[in-house]
Amino acid sequence: MAPSLNSTTEANANSNNDEKYPDVNWEEMGFSLTPTDYMYVMKCSIGENFSQGSLIPYGNIELSPSSGILNYGQGVFEGLKAYRKEDGRILLFRPEQNALRMKAGAERMCMPSPSTEQFVAAVKQTVLANERWVPPFGKGSMYVRPLLMGSGATLGLGPAPEYTFLVYVSPVGSYHKGQRSLNLVVEEKHHRASSGGTGGIKTVANYSPVLNALSRAKAQGFSEVVFLDAATGKYIDEASACNLFSVKGNTISTPPTHGIILPGITRKSIIEIARTLGYQVEERHVTIDELLDADEAFCTGTAVVVTSIGSVTHQGRRVEYKTQADTACQKLRETLTGIQMGMLEDTMGWMVEVN
Numbered sequence: 001m002a003p004s005l006n007s008t009t010e011a012n013a014n015s016n017n018d019e020k021y022p023d024v025n026w027e028e029m030g031f032s033l034t035p036t037d038y039m040y041v042m043k044c045s046i047g048e049n050f051s052q053g054s055l056i057p058y059g060n061i062e063l064s065p066s067s068g069i070l071n072y073g074q075g076v077f078e079g080l081k082a083y084r085k086e087d088g089r090i091l092l093f094r095p096e097q098n099a100l101r102m103k104a105g106a107e108r109m110c111m112p113s114p115s116t117e118q119f120v121a122a123v124k125q126t127v128l129a130n131e132r133w134v135p136p137f138g139k140g141s142m143y144v145r146p147l148l149m150g151s152g153a154t155l156g157l158g159p160a161p162e163y164t165f166l167v168y169v170s171p172v173g174s175y176h177k178g179q180r181s182l183n184l185v186v187e188e189k190h191h192r193a194s195s196g197g198t199g200g201i202k203t204v205a206n207y208s209p210v211l212n213a214l215s216r217a218k219a220q221g222f223s224e225v226v227f228l229d230a231a232t233g234k235y236i237d238e239a240s241a242c243n244l245f246s247v248k249g250n251t252i253s254t255p256p257t258h259g260i261i262l263p264g265i266t267r268k269s270i271i272e273i274a275r276t277l278g279y280q281v282e283e284r285h286v287t288i289d290e291l292l293d294a295d296e297a298f299c300t301g302t303a304v305v306v307t308s309i310g311s312v313t314h315q316g317r318r319v320e321y322k323t324q325a326d327t328a329c330q331k332l333r334e335t336l337t338g339i340q341m342g343m344l345e346d347t348m349g350w351m352v353e354v355n
Contacts, residue, residue, distance in 0.1 A: 021132055026139035029173035031303060038129040039168040040122045042114065043151070046161050050114045053122060055129050058168060068150025068160030073205035075149035076105035079302040080265070082127045082142040082169075082354065084134045085342035090127060090142075090354040093340050095120045097265045098146065105201035106148055110159045113148060120352070122146070126167040127354050133171045137341070140173045143303070149204075175303040181310030181323040182223035182299065184239065186288060187213040188315075191230035192237050199237075199260040206262075210240040224299070226312060228288060229260070235285045242301035243267040244309075246286055246294035247328045253282045253290070266300040266336070272348065273335050279328060288314060296321040298329035306333035 024034070035058055042053025068074035078098040083091050099119035106113035114122065123144055127134065134142045146167045150160030176182060190213045193199025198206060210225070217225045226244065227237040236244055236255060243264045245254045252274050257263040274281050291297060297309040308323040308330070323329075338344035339351065 021136065024133075024135075024171065026135050026171075026173070029135070029140055029171060030177040031143075031172045031175040032170075034133070034170045034172075036130040036133045036169050036171075038126065039166060040126045040129075042118070042122065042165045044112055044163055044165075046112070046152070046159055046163070049112060050118055050163075050165060053118075053165065055125060061164075061166070063151055064153035066153040066155050068152060068154050069204070071154070072150070072157060073203070074109055074111060074160055075147065075204040076102055076109055076111070076202050077148070077204060078102050078144075078146040078202060080123070080144045080146075081302060081340070082134055082144060083341050084137050086137045087342075088137075089342070090131065090134055091340065091342055092120075092123065092127070092144075092352040092354060094265055094269065094350045095123050095352055097268070098123075101202060101263065101265070102146065102148060105203060108198060108201050109203055111148060111150065112163055114165050119146065122165070122167050124352075124354050126169055130169050131354075133169065135171050135173075140171055141340075142169050143172045144169050172303075175301075175305075176223060176307060179223060179307075181308040181321075183221070183311045184224045184226050184309055184313070185217050185220065185222040186226045186228065186312065186314040187217070188228065188233065189213070190227075192227040192240075193260045194230035195260060197260070200257060200262060202262060207241070214240045222313070226288075226291070226314075229285075234287050236288055236291050238262065239299055242299040242304045242307075244286075244291075245270070245298050245300065246291045247296040247298075248290075248294050250278070251280045251282060252328060253284060253286050255286055256283045264301055266302055266305065269336060269348075269350065270300050270306060270332050273332055274328070277331060277335070292317070292319045294321065296323070296327050296329060298332075306336055 038055045039058045044050045080098045099116040103113045148165050151164040152160040152162030213225050224239045229235040255261050311320045
């Protein structure tokens with residue numbers, strides 16, 4: 001449970017300002033919330049633009065019972081990471097891409113949104129204010145969660161009268177801690193998204209509908225779910241919170257992001273890296289049969305980074321994939337994380353220093 005604003009303020013006042021890191025066992029850290037010191041909040045009314053926000057102590061927020069976010073799901077969010085380099089400097093990975101994706105999602109959900117400059121500045125301020133929570137080099141990362149929501153009260157269905165943009169952070173380790181590769185099962189009862197819906201934006205309403213299928217899968221010992229397209233049930237969609245890729249020979253294939261598939265920023269980056277490494281990349285509809293016939297498969301996302309898929313089970317048939325060190329997945333992961341952590345030259349111009 002998050003601390004109250006008063007308790008957080010008191011804790012900050014009594015803390016040792018010279019302490020470089022908090023008392024955290026970085027080696028054991030998984031992907032779960034660790035309350036930090038500060039969050040960023042900025043508000044605006046409908047028909048206006050966001051202007052000036054501020055840092056406040058991390059804690060609970062107050063919402064009307066009839067707020068747009070609680071009653072009608074009027075909200076979008078983002079996820080990105082900050083990394084500490086070996087020399088102690090802190091880097092953000094492509095934050096302007098998250099800002100642009102939030103803007104696109106906000107337009108679809110009839111919401112005002114921060115400008116790209118406001119978004120990136122807010123993320124930087126929040127990370128810097130919580131600098132001691134950025135894990136040491138090689139020990140994890142800081143997950144950054146920008147959230148945009150209809151915070152104003154509205155009884156009838158319609159845009160909320162007021163909006164809140166909020167950024168909070170948490171140090172994290174591996175999303176699938178202890179798993180070198182993932183075992184997925186194909187979901188055929190429920191669909192994640194359909195044409196003309198909101199599958200292509202990061203709205204809050206996209207995620208709870210996958211929980212039933214994901215919970216059933218995990219109860220059976222699987223790591224994740226492969227959703228199929230709602231129209232035909234023949235093509236792969238996404239997993240519950242990451243993009244899917246299949247590899248056959250030198251060709252890497254992934255579903256296109258035409259309104260149904262979320263345009264993942266890690267997905268986009270991996271496509272660019274793969275092409276520089278000489279792979280042929282195809283953004284096209286991929287059938288479930290093609291996935292089952294692949295040499296290897298992997299998933300991408302801010303949380304999972306780039307993770308090998310060890311197996312996919314479909315209608316009782318289990319197919320296993322290559323997960324050795326010489327796989328395309330491993331090469332792509334090493335290149336991406338090398339850039340993110342400052343170990344490889346950033347020739348793409350993706351990393352933004354927090355200063």
